[in-house]
Amino acid sequence: MPSSSEPLRAVAELPDISRLRIVRRWHVGRWLAAAVILLLLALIARAFAQGQIEWAYVYRFFAVPAIVSGVVNTVIMSVLAMALGIVLGVLFAIMRMSDNPVLRGVALGYVWLFRGTPVILQLLLWFNLALVFPVIGVPGLFEARTVDVMTPFAAALLGLGINQGAYTSEVVRAGLISVDAGQYEAAQSIGMTRLRSLRRIILPQAMRVILPPIGNEFISMIKLTSLASVIQYAEVLHNAENIYYANSRVIELLLVAGLWYLIIVSVLTPFQMLLERRFARGAAKKR
């Protein structure tokens, strides 16, 4: 019997193709698609170039102090509101998974309330809190007029942060559930309490599942801060609006704001990758 590597002689003589040249495939579809897209882009570009946009204004207002300070305020609010959202999210996710039915109920109610109402409505409610409680404080310790406390900054931070916490708590809960139950038991078997095992064993593993959606939510938050313009918080869109109220260059200033959002998102996105790498510790490498 012939070895398997030896071609069978019984088959008719085959033509030798080893010296023939390979003709490159033409990929007609790709060229066609590229041509159509380029044509469309050209048409759109022409439309904008001929449309009533004074590009000089976009350039002139791109980095004026009001816009730059608006960008800074947008970044500050995004970071702080997200930080508040993550703290609340972790807290309520742990409460939701607690043995204590009261804590579970509170966590459930929190998510239900803040996920169930529009965030713009929550912002307006926080900002107008003075209508309900003219004075807030701890009796005997301190008191303040609510209008003085509930500045646009405070109202935006509370509104965006607390709303974000409701969403983040579900993301964190998904992460906690994803960790194998055996990890809790192993942590308990070396004498850890529930909280310590959460902090040392469970959360670090859950981070791998939590981080990608949190990155997503952070990008969403950067753009959500524009809603705070309705309560006079001086973020980039609010400041752009103020400028076009004065000079009527509406589209130009909206483009300025839009370009800045793109820049902020592009600059912050790589940080997510760094964080994800940090928490991939010990995960089986793809070989």
Added chain:
Amino acid sequence: MDAPLVSIRDVRKSFGSFHALSGVSLDVAAGDVLCIIGASGSGKTTLLRCINQLVELDSGAIWIDGELIGYRTHNDRLYPLGEKEIARQRLKTGMVFQRFNLFPHMTALENLMEGPVQVLRRDKAEATREARELLERVGLSGKAESFPADLSGGQQQRVAIARALAMRPKLMLFDEPTSALDPELVGEVLAVMKELAVSGMTMIVVTHELNFAREVADRVVFMDHGLIIEAGAAAQVLGSPREARTRAFLAAVLG
């Protein structure tokens, strides 16, 4: 004989309508190696988990090292212990799981040091030194910096044994420590357990490895349907069982 290290009295546990344990009593003397055998669903794993308080008893009582577990007695009443007290009581026992349950985000060395440093608040340098000694004892001194994902099943289980030992327990519990392993890796884990038994550690081992039980165990307990059917010296229970159910089980396992 001294007072037993572990005393189990009439322990019962049900999960819904399923009776996992229907009144189990057992003593384990310090330094003894006890193997629990039986078919799956016979209650042997539940018994082990009751000893480590991973499962709450329905009734009955367990003493470890003279201390009633799970409760404080005061004026003829039993007060359930809080989480911290239960965590403290667990320090007396080390547990080795069927599926290893190493912490995947930590190296082998960090797995061993986590308990001593975080829970026992031991000095870090001293804990490192001790962890390295333990890794050497289980034959893995070269794997200190490896993550669990880069270790074989047998190596992972040996790290898990060392992790439990790092807490300096008085009692080691093994829950089918070799049943998740490829056959060629079983030997290295059993060898570590044998060494541990010889060194005088008190061990309760739930296992299907009858040869290990025959060689290492001082006593063997056969369980079926939540009850201890037969208990005695390893040679007697495995060699000339008195109960028909034990004989049937052994015949089925040995083929």
